[in-house]
Amino acid sequence: MKLKTMLGSVALSLAVALPALADENPAIEQRQGQFKLFVHNFGLLGGMAQGRMDYDGDMAQTAADNLFHLTRHDQSRLWPEGTDSMSVDGTRASPAIWDDLDDFVMKFSALQDAVESLQSVAGDGLDEMRAGFGPVGQACQACHEAYRDEAS
Amino acid sequence: MRKLLLGVAVIGVIGGAALWVLSAPKVLDATTLAGLSGDIAEGEAIFHASGCGSCHIAPDRDADPLILSGGREFASDFGTFVAPNISPDPEHGIGTWTAEQFINAVMQGVSPDGEHYYPAFPYTSYTRADPQDFAHLYAFMMTLPADATPSQPHDLRFPFNIRRSVGLWKAMFLRDDWVVTGELSAEEERGRYLSEALSHCAECHTPRNALGALDHDRWFLGAPNPSGTGRIPAIAGEEFTWTAFDISAYLETGLTPDFDVVGGSMAPVVRSLQNLEKSELDAIAAYILRAGQ
Numbered sequence: 373m374k375l376k377t378m379l380g381s382v383a384l385s386l387a388v389a390l391p392a393l394a395d396e397n398p399a400i401e402q403r404q405g406q407f408k409l410f411v412h413n414f415g416l417l418g419g420m421a422q423g424r425m426d427y428d429g430d431m432a433q434t435a436a437d438n439l440f441h442l443t444r445h446d447q448s449r450l451w452p453e454g455t456d457s458m459s460v461d462g463t464r465a466s467p468a469i470w471d472d473l474d475d476f477v478m479k480f481s482a483l484q485d486a487v488e489s490l491q492s493v494a495g496d497g498l499d500e501m502r503a504g505f506g507p508v509g510q511a512c513q514a515c516h517e518a519y520r521d522e523a524s
Numbered sequence: 525m526r527k528l529l530l531g532v533a534v535i536g537v538i539g540g541a542a543l544w545v546l547s548a549p550k551v552l553d554a555t556t557l558a559g560l561s562g563d564i565a566e567g568e569a570i571f572h573a574s575g576c577g578s579c580h581i582a583p584d585r586d587a588d589p590l591i592l593s594g595g596r597e598f599a600s601d602f603g604t605f606v607a608p609n610i611s612p613d614p615e616h617g618i619g620t621w622t623a624e625q626f627i628n629a630v631m632q633g634v635s636p637d638g639e640h641y642y643p644a645f646p647y648t649s650y651t652r653a654d655p656q657d658f659a660h661l662y663a664f665m666m667t668l669p670a671d672a673t674p675s676q677p678h679d680l681r682f683p684f685n686i687r688r689s690v691g692l693w694k695a696m697f698l699r700d701d702w703v704v705t706g707e708l709s710a711e712e713e714r715g716r717y718l719s720e721a722l723s724h725c726a727e728c729h730t731p732r733n734a735l736g737a738l739d740h741d742r743w744f745l746g747a748p749n750p751s752g753t754g755r756i757p758a759i760a761g762e763e764f765t766w767t768a769f770d771i772s773a774y775l776e777t778g779l780t781p782d783f784d785v786v787g788g789s790m791a792p793v794v795r796s797l798q799n800l801e802k803s804e805l806d807a808i809a810a811y812i813l814r815a816g817q
Binding site: 411414415418419422457458464472475506509512513514515516517518519520521522523524 | 585586749752753754755756757773777778779782783784785786787788789791792794
């Protein structure tokens with residue numbers, strides 16, 4: 373009986389521990405770090421676009437340059453199978469990503485294109501930066517709509 | 525004993541008859557609808573404010589938001605609802621409906637055949653609107669592309685699969701008065717009309733009771749996501765700290781004050797609302813803050 377109870381609690385702790393272990397796949401935290409750096413730069417441009425802060429051409433250009441390089445970071449090791457929101461806690465990445473990786477990649481490359489256009493105008497003046505900024509937000513939204521779950 | 529049984533039977537029949545009467549579909553007074561005529565341009569703004577496309581577009585990813593072929597599934601505690609085809613297709617959509625039938629569907633939840641619609645369809649909010657606005661909406665929606673995709677039946681559990689039971693639900697919960705009352709500025713009143721009657725923010729952002737009716741005492745305090753993981757966030761209460769500028773900017777651009785970008789089921793809402801005049805978005809923002817006081 374004692375052994376059985378012990379085995380039971382081992383099984384229970386394994387059941388509890390397994391999702392926690394899966395959580396620790398470093399790719400999840402790493403890709404979330406990447407998105408934080410996107411926001412670090414995108415947010416500066418957004419603040420200027422919305423008039424929350426004054427437009428500064430040098431700062432805007434630097435932020436757009438950063439976004440350009442950040443969105444060129446190779447994604448191939450950031451999205452391993454089994455790191456979706458149904459498999460593990462701590463991520464809002466929808467399983468739909470892995471159902472159609474081609475579309476996910478296509479939406480990411482649309483982001484890269486929009487950022488490249490933004491980079492070419494970000495330092496040219498507020499209106500020019502705004503015109504380049506909008507499509508970047510649209511590219512983010514297209515992917516979030518299809519592939520990001522609600523926050524818990 | 526026989527008398528008692530007879531008494532029970534009589535009470536049962538009377539009770540059943542009362543329930544039958546109570547659950548009957550009720551349409552709007554014909555005089556309310558007489559003389560309404562629709563303007564297509566006005567109807568387009570009502571369409572964007574009412575968010576019809578958010579639920580009625582095709583289930584395919586990146587579907588055209590103006591082709592209202594239906595087919596999206598909405599899981600709930602009562603079963604799965606499937607949004608029907610509301611494109612102007614004469615066979616599979618609403619192409620043969622009159623304006624009166626359309627307005628009764630949208631505001632009373634009654635089909636042209638006199639059947640109840642389930643309150644997954646937010647006539648629960650639209651019932652507060654001015655019928656004239658839906659006469660405009662009808663005129664606009666008849667200009668949208670027709671699509672011949674057949675509507676799919678809902679998949680509901682007993683007793684919710686008995687449509688007549690919706691009549692009792694309506695008797696209990698369908699109200700056309702405002703939820704947020706008291707002193708409101710003209711802008712807040714406009715926002716209340718847009719939000720409580722047309723845009724139906726509360727349908728997702730307010731928790732529901734066991735029978736699926738909105739809990740007016742917890743208005744906008746957030747709710748479980750009915751169709752997936754996570755939660756629909758609170759837009760009132762202590763954890764909600766956005767300003768009117770923040771809310772209006774979010775509805776216009778999809779950007780939060782922290783410059784996260786909208787996603788999930790809110791993305792089509794923003795795509796629809798961003799077509800409205802900025803003053804209308806400001807009004808919704810003013811109302812949401814007023815509602816949270």
